[in-house]
Amino acid sequence: GEEVGVGVDIWGIKLFFPSPQTIYHQTVNLYDNLPTLSEVSSVIQEWMNPYPNQAHVTLNPTSSSPAGSSNLVSMDMITYSQSQGLRGSSEDRMDEQMMGLSYLPYTSSCLSSTTSSGNPHHNHGSNLQEFSPPFILPTMRAPVAKRSISKDSAEYRLRRERNNIAVRKSRDKARRRILMTQQRALQLQEENQKLQMKIGQLSQELDTLRHILSQQHLPGSEEGAAGVPTV
Amino acid sequence: GEEVGVGVDIWGIKLFFPSPQTIYHQTVNLYDNLPTLSEVSSVIQEWMNPYPNQAHVTLNPTSSSPAGSSNLVSMDMITYSQSQGLRGSSEDRMDEQMMGLSYLPYTSSCLSSTTSSGNPHHNHGSNLQEFSPPFILPTMRAPVAKRSISKDSAEYRLRRERNNIAVRKSRDKARRRILMTQQRALQLQEENQKLQMKIGQLSQELDTLRHILSQQHLPGSEEGAAGVPTV
DNA sequence: GAAAATTGCGCAATAC
DNA sequence: CGTATTGCGCAATTTT
Numbered sequence: 120g121e122e123v124g125v126g127v128d129i130w131g132i133k134l135f136f137p138s139p140q141t142i143y144h145q146t147v148n149l150y151d152n153l154p155t156l157s158e159v160s161s162v163i164q165e166w167m168n169p170y171p172n173q174a175h176v177t178l179n180p181t182s183s184s185p186a187g188s189s190n191l192v193s194m195d196m197i198t199y200s201q202s203q204g205l206r207g208s209s210e211d212r213m214d215e216q217m218m219g220l221s222y223l224p225y226t227s228s229c230l231s232s233t234t235s236s237g238n239p240h241h242n243h244g245s246n247l248q249e250f251s252p253p254f255i256l257p258t259m260r261a262p263v264a265k266r267s268i269s270k271d272s273a274e275y276r277l278r279r280e281r282n283n284i285a286v287r288k289s290r291d292k293a294r295r296r297i298l299m300t301q302q303r304a305l306q307l308q309e310e311n312q313k314l315q316m317k318i319g320q321l322s323q324e325l326d327t328l329r330h331i332l333s334q335q336h337l338p339g340s341e342e343g344a345a346g347v348p349t350v
Numbered sequence: 351g352e353e354v355g356v357g358v359d360i361w362g363i364k365l366f367f368p369s370p371q372t373i374y375h376q377t378v379n380l381y382d383n384l385p386t387l388s389e390v391s392s393v394i395q396e397w398m399n400p401y402p403n404q405a406h407v408t409l410n411p412t413s414s415s416p417a418g419s420s421n422l423v424s425m426d427m428i429t430y431s432q433s434q435g436l437r438g439s440s441e442d443r444m445d446e447q448m449m450g451l452s453y454l455p456y457t458s459s460c461l462s463s464t465t466s467s468g469n470p471h472h473n474h475g476s477n478l479q480e481f482s483p484p485f486i487l488p489t490m491r492a493p494v495a496k497r498s499i500s501k502d503s504a505e506y507r508l509r510r511e512r513n514n515i516a517v518r519k520s521r522d523k524a525r526r527r528i529l530m531t532q533q534r535a536l537q538l539q540e541e542n543q544k545l546q547m548k549i550g551q552l553s554q555e556l557d558t559l560r561h562i563l564s565q566q567h568l569p570g571s572e573e574g575a576a577g578v579p580t581v
Numbered sequence: 582g583a584a585a586a587t588t589g590c591g592c593a594a595t596a597c
Numbered sequence: 598c599g600t601a602t603t604g605c606g607c608a609a610t611t612t613t
């Protein structure tokens with residue numbers, strides 16, 4: 120099979136979507152306002168529109184117009200139980216994982232390379248067929264065909280190498296950002312403690328002064344109008 | 351070649367170490383206290399000890415004792431310019447990357463599987479041969495042979511699938527931890543502002559009271575002893 | 582539109 | 598033995 124994407128089960132309706140990451144992104148970003156069933160069904164209509172028949176449509180590697188005719192659909196169901204963006208919106212346990220729930224294997228198959236013998240990177244592991252959690256639908260867009268690029272080509276290697284460098288750089292940046300945030304949090308916590316202490320000191324001073332003033336004024340018994348401000 | 355590990359250049363001395371990640375970890379953890387040249391050379395002696403001749407020693411897949419005889423050495427140099435753990439310890443730019451420096455491609459090849467046709471996962475990209483930054487040595491330990499496991503075996507797939515689940519779980523946890531830290535930092539920042547404001551208020555109150563007291567005492571000209579405390 | 586950056590994922594080494 | 602972490606490359610996607 121040359122399917123690209125994931126099969127999902129939305130309120131009992133099995134669907135196949137290309138581009139698992141898109142779905143994941145949408146899920147991650149929107150998992151806190153799930154659509155209603157009617158919204159889902161309307162979106163399904165929109166989605167199914169270009170492909171009224173649910174038959175397979177083989178990928179056409181030579182098609183050049185990306186937004187043109189349909190060229191990639193497979194109704195083969197692929198397991199996809201993401202569960203990450205769907206863990207209840209109430210912070211979960213924040214310390215440990217949920218009960219036995221979740222992190223079930225999920226398989227996505229890739230387009231095999233067109234010329235090379237193909238390093239089957241995302242190999243299909245177990246062929247489980249369960250669909251569990253409800254799912255957010257991705258924004259609707261017709262699947263586009265990839266430009267077929269030989270994995271042996273120098274251009275491919277160049278692209279890969281450049282991307283690898285970018286990935287390392289990006290992750291390094293992320294690591295530093297995380298570290299910085301942690302340090303900032305610690306710093307703020309320290310500062311908070313100092314500020315709390317200072318507030319304590321000032322409050323005590325205020326109490327002392329108020330006490331002194333009250334002692335001065337109470338025995339004298341008059342002029343209560345110009346008293347201690349209580350802002 | 352069936353080499354596993356990375357080649358590094360330490361003060362001009364080219365070495366090959368197995369397990370790139372070990373080196374990376376050591377580098378990350380220790381990059382702020384680089385060893386002296388004498389330390390390095392003694393470590394090199396220790397490292398070279400089991401292998402006085404620098405010839406290739408072929409991997410023996412049937413050897414069962416992990417801590418037993420030497421079974422994995424290759425002096426083929428593999429490019430390794432990590433540069434991540436070596437970015438100056440002064441926070442760098444904290445916003446953007448350094449100048450043209452770093453993130454050069456780095457290649458590590460893996461043991462090919464013994465029975466399966468072998469998915470060449472970590473494929474060798476460009477065959478650059480440059481060695482640049484000085485490097486921390488890993489803790490010395492004789493390389494151990496991996497138990498040869500067929501990639502087709504059900505056990506392998508089981509292990510992989512379990513690890514994949516663990517990985518997803520771990521990353522989910524990390525994501526939540528990061529989010530939590532960010533939120534905490536924001537929260538602390540808000541709290542800080544409030545505290546600062548409160549300190550401002552209290553200070554102003556104090557000033558007012560001090561002013562009042564000074565007004566009361568200065569015109570009367572005496573009894574300066576029981577004055578305003580200046581804690 | 583193309584290059585760079587980001588991100589989910591699986592793999593393998595390793596840490597625990 | 599196990600699970601948990603982590604660096605890495607890949608590919609899909611997003612950002613610039």
